Amino acid sequence: MKIMIIGADGQLGCDLCKVIPKEDQxxxxxxxxxxTDPQMTTAVLKQHSPEVVINTAxxxxxxxxxxxxxxxxxxxxYGVRNLALAAKEVGAALVSISTDYVFSGDxxxxxxxxxxxxxxxxxxxxKLAGEFFARYILQKYFIVRTCGLYGVAGCMGKGGTNFVEGMIKKAKQGGVIRVVDDEFVSPTYTYDLAQALYKLIQTNxxxxxxxxxxGSCSWYQFAAKIFELTGIKADLQKATGADYPTKAYRPKYSVLASRFGLRIWKDALxxxxxxxxYISKLI
Known part of the structure; x- marks a missing residue:
């Protein structure tokens, strides 16, 4: 099976490259x-003729x-729309990664x-608009919503870091670390997600x-577990979303019910x- 991985050097893309056999990638x-360039997108898919396209961009x-x-x-x-049209033209299935942010969290x-x-x-x-483009253009699509991603490669869109690395960095710098305790998520390790995706695309x-x-936790509980598992001593304190006003609304509860049986978030972390x-005796 020829599987195109778009964003192969990103956080999820790197783990997909670990999971999917090299000869299929x-x-x-x-x-x-x-x-975002429809002509280029179509040309690239025609050049490679993939059976499945996984878009992590x-x-x-x-x-x-x-x-x-x-x-x-x-x-x-629009980018998902371009991929969906190109995938339809070459007869490929499209995997479009979506988000818990499509829900209100109320x-x-x-x-x-x-x-x-x-x-x-x-x-x-x-992201929801992208979902609708995939759904109306294609019959062979996998829209995969996930939540609170972190992976070894780090998120390119966030400077190559993630929440776990951000917490560890702050702890090493010293001082009080305040993390919201009233926003709940399902933290997800991209390696586990990659494994589930690879199994999913082998089905119809x-x-x-x-x-x-x-499982689920607040961001504060997630941070506390990070410090517990690494053995890092940190002055971690609870905060609320109201303490940190942001331009974008953050869902208060965006936990996803998943039928894929991934391990509990604590074990994944x-x-x-x-x-x-990160060995505690070396910290």
Whole structure:
């Protein structure tokens, strides 16, 4: 199976390249394909003739999306539209990575695929628009919503870092670390997500899927577990979302109900830390 990975040098893309057999991969970076250019996108897919296209490219600086709405729509919606049209032309299935931000977060029950989206940010709206483009253009599509991603490669859109690395860096700098305790998520290790994606694309279970590590926590609880597992002594204190006003609305509860049976987030975090070789006695 020829599998095109768009954003192969990114956080999720790097783990996809670890999971998918090398002989099946067509790894592409932003230098090799610009999904906002429809002619280029079609030409690249025709050149490689993939059976599956996994798109990890996105504009996901959530607050910046509020100031750059057209750019958010160009990448997250129009870009998916271009890929969907190109995939249809070459007969490929499309995997489009979406987000928990398509939901309002105004409840305390995990969101399933059957729940009606109600985004409250430009980012969430742009990602939902991308979902609709994939759905109306293609029959062979996998829309995969996930949440709170972190991976060894780090997020390119966030300077090559992620929440885990950000917490460790702050702790090493010293001082008080205040983290919100009233916003709940399903932190997800990109290696686990990559494994689930690879299994999914080998089926014909087309449609919308939620894939996230099991369980949920607040960002404060996530940070506390990071310091516990690394053995780092940090002055961690609870805060509320109201303490840190942001341009973009943050869902208070965007936990995803996933049927894929990924390990609990605490075990996934430990595996990540082991992979990064954060050994407490060396801290």
């Amino acid at each position: 067509i790894p592409l970076t932003i230098k090799e394909i610009d999904i 996105a504009y996901h600086r959530v607050d910046d999306c509020e100031d750059n709405i057209l750019l958010a729509l160009k990448v997250n919606a 409840r305390k029950k995990p969101y399933s695929e059957k729940d009606v989206p109600e985004p409250k940010s430009a980012y969430g709206i742009s 279970r087309y449609g919308i899927h939620h894939i996230a590590n099991s 430990k595996a990540y830390i082991d992979e990064k070789k």
